[in-house]
């Protein structure tokens with residue numbers, strides 16, 4: 001799906017400026033509102049939702065439950081892995097929330113009593129709610145790939161939650177001899193950030209080309225197709241001859257890992273790695289399962305108008321944890337969904353009815369530090385799911401000049417600064 005260049009540029013400008021990711025008109029401040037909303041997870045979805053509920057109706061008491069004192073953002077963390085950015089640029093605190101009268105409870109949520117409507121925290125505190133919003137992100141399916149345990153992740157990092165894992169993968173790349181083999185394994189759908197493994201592959205290939213040119217990179221994939229595939233593959237052909245992508249049909253699906261032997265096993269053979277980045281199968285953050293809002297897939301079915309769980313009333317799920325139809329699991333999506341959910345929750349606590357939303361997502365990827373590509377989509381509820389609005393959005397032009405790629409890399413940077421400024425600033 002490609003769009004005309006002029007209209008697309010206008011679209012990207014708007015998206016990069018962070019203007020109204022959710023095209024839902026915010027309802028007027030409800031009169032005589034009140035009620036208590038608890039939000040679990042202070043990441044892209046949860047932190048946005050909490051602040052927007054308070055903006056829409058200041059009389060609603062809003063508490064965000066977050067287990068970490070500092071949020072570490074995944075977008076741009078692939079640059080940290082290859083030494084082009086520091087982890088400190090990814091870190092955001094919650095000190096601005098008090099001024100918005102959003103209470104932050106710095107503790108893990110450990111239990112949800114859906115009938116009695118309360119959340120229990122690790123320190124034993126019980127928080128009653130009228131509406132609960134969950135945006136816990138992802139957890140690794142530790143039972144999803146034989147041999148890949150929490151201990152294994154210390155040798156073969158996933159780096160799919162930013163932080164110590166990101167730095168571990170960086171140190172391993174730095175320590176690798178020139179001439180070594182790096183292997184990335186990409187999971188089957190659905191997973192957090194569909195273009196993420198390929199952006200990572202690109203930036204690691206860039207690192208190897210500039211720092212360790214005798215080395216090679218193999219991406220073992222459990223899929224035959226991926227986000228922005230032609231754009232990535234055209235760029236790889238031109239820039240990174242030492243990058244090999246192995247698809248599902250050609251034997252890319254990793255069926256187990258042998259950490260001792262630093263080997264990735266597929267049905268077609270074994271791949272020995274000097275550095276192995278295993279991006280494993282994932283599921284909704286554990287608290288979703290505890291609350292009973294995750295189904296057998298491990299993800300959370302939601303009503304696409306209000307983001308209320310289809311399984312448990314009065315609990316809403318946004319961000320990566322939700323099954324959001326055609327919307328990818330991205331920070332942009334989580335932020336857009338959170339605004340729609342905030343408007344719906346503010347209506348529902350005062351007995352109102354949420355309005356039908358339209359939502360936008362744009363995902364930028366860096367193929368090199370000055371080479372950006374993007375995909376954009378617009379979504380609306382249809383048949384109980386979020387579906388693509390036909391003819392809206394699309395991907396970067398296949399044949400664009402390097403100046404356009406450089407411009408998209410600056411848009412990516414602008415997008416990151418805008419969204420983190422809105423969510424945490």
Ligand SMILES: Cc1cc2nc3c(=O)[nH]c(=O)nc-3n(C[C@H](O)[C@H](O)[C@H](O)COP(=O)(O)OP(=O)(O)OC[C@H]3O[C@@H](n4cnc5c(N)ncnc54)[C@H](O)[C@@H]3O)c2cc1C
Pocket residue numbers: 040041042043044045046065066067068071073074075076077078107108109110135136137138159160161192193196285286287318319320321329330331332333334362363364365
């Ligand atoms: C390498 C990489 C690159 C990416 N690049 C991009 C990009 O360029 N653009 C983009 O849009 N997206 C990108 N993403 C995806 C993006 O990071 C996620 O989609 C986004 O973070 C989802 O937001 P969320 O609110 O669902 O989860 P998160 O942002 O992960 O937030 C979840 C929060 O919940 C907290 N939490 C979980 N459980 C509990 C509990 N029980 N109690 C208390 N707190 C809890 C966690 O500590 C965390 O702070 C990337 C991801 C990766 C891995």
